[in-house]
Amino acid sequence: MPRKLLVAEKPAFARDFFHSPASKVTEWDAVFTMSLGWWRFAPDHTRTFSDIPFTSLPSLMHRFTDLNSRDRYRLYELDRDIKPYQNDLYPTPEALIGYLHSKCIDGTYDEVVILVDPDHTGGWGASQIVTALGVCGEMPVPVTVVRIVCFTAEALNKAFSTRAPWANSPIQQDISYAKVKRLFDYWFFTNSALVFGELLKQLELNNSKILSKYELMATCILGQAQVDVSFGEFADRLAKWPGSGKFRPEQRIGIGSPMSLNYIIKQMLDRGTAHPLSESTIGLTPRGSALIDLLHPKTFDPDLPFRLHKWCSENDLEAAGRYIRQLFGRQLRYQRRHMA
Structure with a gap:
């Protein structure tokens, strides 16, 4: 049978x-x-600054490679x-x-x-x-x-x-959404490892983990705070981030997921861009401020989560790749002119 x-x-x-x-x-x-x-996209450690901005298609590697996970x-x-x-x-x-x-x-x-x-x-x-x-x-x-x-x-x-x-x-729409999102994240990480990695080293910030798109946004948003903000208020601000106002409320999604917000804030603390001002409040460190000062004025994009959701929903991989090329090409030229 x-x-x-x-x-x-x-x-x-x-x-x-x-x-x-x-x-x-x-x-x-x-x-x-x-x-x-x-399978997952294989990290490419062979890229150099001459490859920036980088938006080539990646190869694949096994997601689970250790012996304890072979039973997957x-x-x-x-x-x-x-x-x-x-x-x-x-x-x-x-x-x-x-x-x-x-x-x-x-x-x-x-x-x-x-x-x-x-x-x-x-x-x-x-x-x-x-x-x-x-x-x-x-x-x-x-x-x-x-x-x-x-x-x-x-x-x-x-x-x-x-x-x-x-x-x-309808799973086909889910798949096309996932492809654009994962390629965008792969391109962001590959370029960030070199471009923002150079800034982190210059400022003697923790560079053991690559600066993600949402950690970068969260750092800039914290830098905009005019008063001390509690950890809870900061997380809530990220979750309900309104952007620039260009996108309608129904088009907005928060920065990261509820699960990832705590990780993003923890990574800012570990990196040294943020520090506790008290047991309950968080603020930007001087080195965090210095990092923001070395960003091109257009590097912080308040609408990035909404743009990415739109590209994924419309299967617009070309727009996602163009954004990466503009962002990192512009940022690399800017920081090379302004780093001491």
Whole structure:
């Protein structure tokens, strides 16, 4: 009897699905994207200042490379519960993909079913596996997408019965959004490592981690504060950042996520651009002020989160790349003229 292959974002999704009526139509195997996917853009440490601004396409590398995380590349059976097949540990994602590809070809699987969150993270992880399998238009195995509304048995059963073909599913918008966002972040980090890294070294600030787009914004916003601000007020200001006013309220998103805000503030403290003024307040350090003084007037973009969301939503990779080239080309020329 043919089986179906479930590509789920995490084991909890597969477990909920298995306990719904939808899973009873056939037998199932499962693999998990673990949200982030099996591959990530490989950092490029070969770039020099002559490459700035840099917006080339990156290569890929395995996301999980240590021995303790190899079991992420496993095939699981849904049989009363989620259990890995015995002696079924693949050292690389390519090894597991090769096995799954062969099972699509020989008829073991008659369908690949995607079950991920309806957002760009879920879509990106699923697209990596589907692309690697080569099932889109190249093999006689349909790929379908179950859009999750909630995880009740009734909702899962309805979502499964109305699952859409991969090519026509809204997941394609999630994937294009994710691609633009991840490429923009990759380009920003690659350029930042050199350009802002030079400034950090010049000012004897902690350069052990690359200055991110939102840490840079948060540093500039803190520098605008006219009075002492509490840690909570500062985090709230970032979360509700209004930008310049160019974008309408419904187009605005905060700086970072609720989960990342604490990390951004902690990184500012660790870097030395910010320091506690008391147990409850935060302020810019003199070196943090010096960093801002060496930024081109257009480097701080109050609308960057909203621009990036717009480019991602419209799949406008050209605009994202052009922004990176203008930002870092201009900033490098400016700081070279103004550094002592």
